Amino acid sequence: MLRALLTLWMMFACVVIARAETVVFTDVNVVPMDRERVVSRTTVIVTDGVIASIGIKAKLPAETPVIDGKGAWLFPGLADMHNHVTSRDDLTLLLANGVTTMLNMGEATNSFAGRTRIAVNGGEVPGPFIYTAFVVDSDPQYGHFVVRTPDEARAIVRLAKANGYSFMKVYTNLSAGAFAGLAEEAGAQGIGVVGHNVKAVGLARQLAAGQSMVAHVEEFFYGFFPEPPADDQQAAPDAARIAEAIALVKAHGAFVTSDLFNYRTIAAQFGKPEVVKAYLAAPEARYLSPADRLAWAGSSYQKKAVDLSRRVAFEARFVKAMADAGVPLITGGDAPTIPGQVPGFALHGEIDAMLGAGVTPWQVLSAATRTPGEFIAKTVPGAAKFGVIAPGYGADLLLVADNPLMKPATLRAPLGVMAGGRWHDAATLKAMLADVAAKRAAP
Template identity: 30%
Template sequence: MRPLPYLLVVLLLLTSLVADSQNLTDLKDREIVFRGVNVIPMDQERVLTNQNVVVRNGKIAAITPAAQTTYKQDALVVEARGKYLIPGLAEMHAHVPPVDDMDPIKEVLTLFITNGVTTIRGMLGHPRHLDVRERLKKGELLGPHLYSTGPSFNGYSVKIPSQGAEMVRAQKQAGYDYLKLHPGLTRQNFESVAKTAKEVGIPFVGHVSHEVGVWRAIDAGYSSIDHLDGFIEGMVPGIESMNEQQIGLFGMYIADKADRSQMPKLMQALKDKKVWVVPTQALAERWLSPIAPEELNNAPEMVYMNAQTRNNWVKTKQDLQANPSYNKAKINDYLKLRRDLIKACQQNGVGLLLGSDGPQVFNVPGFSVHHELQYLVDSGLTPYQALQTGTVNVAQYLGRSDMGTIAVGKEADLVLLEGNPLQDIGQTRRIEGVLLDSRWLPKDFIQNELKKLAK
């Protein structure tokens, strides 16, 4: 079983963060106007040039050519000529520290929101997160809208089928949004969890255990499979006779044995069963890749991670690269196969959701979302398709008709950018400001918050 090393990495990283953030003045009683802005509505691939976007009471009230707009005299006017407005981004594989201490939780929330991430799905739940979710809804905390899984289902937390069923019912009653599945579940224990989840009406998401396999996972009705977990294994003949040490994390050591002729069958199964996919390619490209850990450790955003976290990340990657099974050429081929799987999902109508697994090895919360967008484009998606994974696709997945696009009546979760991300996906990093409901975070506020978080 592999859950213990993976879970230890996650827990160690999430509990070593410290925070400091502040609330903004709520502007619900005032209109907010983006004047002269170029709007990327995300209803189709287009740009509405030189528009005035009026926000009132947390909703988009008007989108009209700049010369035709009227607004109240006391409105907060954001001069946005030449800039671009997109819907707020979603991180669908985020991690909120699973602790009672609010300081590290506030820090992670701040890193997300200052990077234009206005919705997150927390993927390692804790009772404290239920309170955080409600405080975020009320505006008592500054941070993204939160959907939360419960504590992990894995080979150590679920020993027998009845225990899994009991955990499902308890998490449903507690009010979690999803169940998080980690590795190590036996087939019988998984079947008990999946059956009970369907009975009580709570979706399950995350990893695919080795004994379960991707084909059973798809048939069981995962809401989303994250990390492309089990995909490569599911295309390898004789996988049942291999142990998890031979396979490696997410099939990294057996990609050369994958039968690519199985890829269409895999895509069709995912589509037929309406299983969404959260690739977290940033995790593979940064943790599992042959890139030297020292190079990643010197990235600008690492200043927001404390020394203990960064040292843990360096050692984790060094230990991986020192494994006798680790072969740089084969790992590069493995990364290429993952990119091909992502492109196949897009081409075959399998729903993709933006997620980068931050914080995780060399994935700083918020910043890693922009890396993920670039990795999606590197996999063959257009910038528009990449943006869809974090906007309209998320709205569809969540069943939320009030988010994901810029249109009158929609929620005013918006990100103002310096340049056009449809031409260069890297422009999503050049943030001029973030609007969360009725709270405007201008660039100077964002820079000041990030400065306070620098270690």
């Protein structure tokens, strides 16, 4: 009882600070992510959820909340641009891991896409700012909403926009006609097109038609690189074609979601039930919902042996080449639908995987902050600016112990998270995680 009261008190204290009109960070080293630099030992003023100034010590009322950074590092909040989070507890996991912006990439429940999204984005419920994508296919095989004709596709774009969706996600078996109708209507309605390779169309024609984001790097295996030989279906593509793939993406100004951690996690469990058991025994698995635990345990990946090791290695090489060529990469995965990916923790897995592929810390952290902000600015009319610490940008901020450009792992243990101008200190974040673990504890 005492613990519950303490948790409630901490959360109440957080809300009081969070709803203040002005909050001041003092003595912080700012990593603004507008370019590779640090602004040392300075002051940042947040007003009404927006960064008002950096380095200006304004005279403020005595009761203004002050967060003394004591030389810690202030960094933009992280963005998870591909997940399937649909619960408030999973939103808590994201927030406690420093994620302040998310994109649900399909199959959000009506209540999440409507009530929860509105409540979180309006500041009534703690969590990252939510964008949603409505997923369509022309085959019911994967359980997605089915449209088969151009007229049906145009109609669903209008309905999705009316219901607050920012994106249309195209799936693998969408018909060519439906894709054409969807892309045309999405352009007219100002709603972005994202998603998979559509087998009947192919990535080259999809990007030419206005698709702004490829949802997984692995989609290039199916929609750009030539089919592997019949006697070796899991062969890696020819590395000589990487430059051609990069040129295609850059020609259309498209964004690509790096999913190295996701693909590696899937590859590791094919035909190996013991790997899934290890995923379920990992410390972060205590935060999984019972339904996700059951789904992981029954995953079909472990029932068929497939060796994807060469493709895993190729994808890492491909991502590094894209980063070095200036392709706008954004971070994401598939949590919690893929065994091994827990919301929030999976994003840090992706950061580690990109670093392991030789992508520089600046490039990786740009993919988790600045570039998602550019993606949303380009594809969602009127969206608030985020991903950079600068006046006029949303106050989505992490306070961490070390310089993330030198030690990215510091992002795993934030000293505090500000989401939409609402401050949550480390004790509050810890209490939030404990609450989720307690509610989801296995009987």
